[in-house]
Amino acid sequence: xxxxxxxxxxxxxxxxxKLDSDERRELQPTDPMVEALDLMPDTAVADLGAGSGYxxxxxxxxLEDMDGRGVVVVLDIEPRMLDLLDERARDRGLDxxxxxxxxxxxxx
Numbered sequence: 625x626x627x628x629x630x631x632x633x634x635x636x637x638x639x640x641x642k643l644d645s646d647e648r649r650e651l652q653p654t655d656p657m658v659e660a661l662d663l664m665p666d667t668a669v670a671d672l673g674a675g676s677g678y679x680x681x682x683x684x685x686x687l688e689d690m691d692g693r694g695v696v697v698v699l700d701i702e703p704r705m706l707d708l709l710d711e712r713a714r715d716r717g718l719d720x721x722x723x724x725x726x727x728x729x730x731x732x
Contacts, residue, residue: 626728644678654682665692677709677722684713684721697723 657679663686670679677702680696686697700706706724715721 630711631692632691633725640731644676648682656688658682663687663690663694665690665694665713666675667692667694669694670697672699674700674709675705680709680722681712681716683722684718687721688718695721695723697725699727 628656661667661683663669663683665687667687669680669683669687671677671683674680676682679696680698684696687696698709700709703726705728710719710722710724713719
């Protein structure tokens with residue numbers, strides 16, 4: 625159990641489609657956030673609670689477009705979310721830009 629972890633706030637994998645919904649894209653577009661990061665070609669970005677990659681994938685795409693060595697380190701407590709993110713990254717040819725880290729709930 626991770627100290628201070630509140631399971632009631634954990635996003636259900638079964639609801640993963642909501643993370644990439646048209647409604648979310650309208651309310652929370654990714655472009656302004658990616659622009660605000662002022663990325664450089666060799667930047668490493670951490671996305672904590674990355675879910676299905678809503679922000680991580682556009683960041684990875686921007687790093688890919690820069691043709692540097694930049695990566696996005698993604699962390700999520702739900703291993704299936706990281707699997708989904710990894711699959712989506714592979715589908716977009718961005719898997720070399722994504723570095724997943726999973727959290728074990730039984731960690732001290």
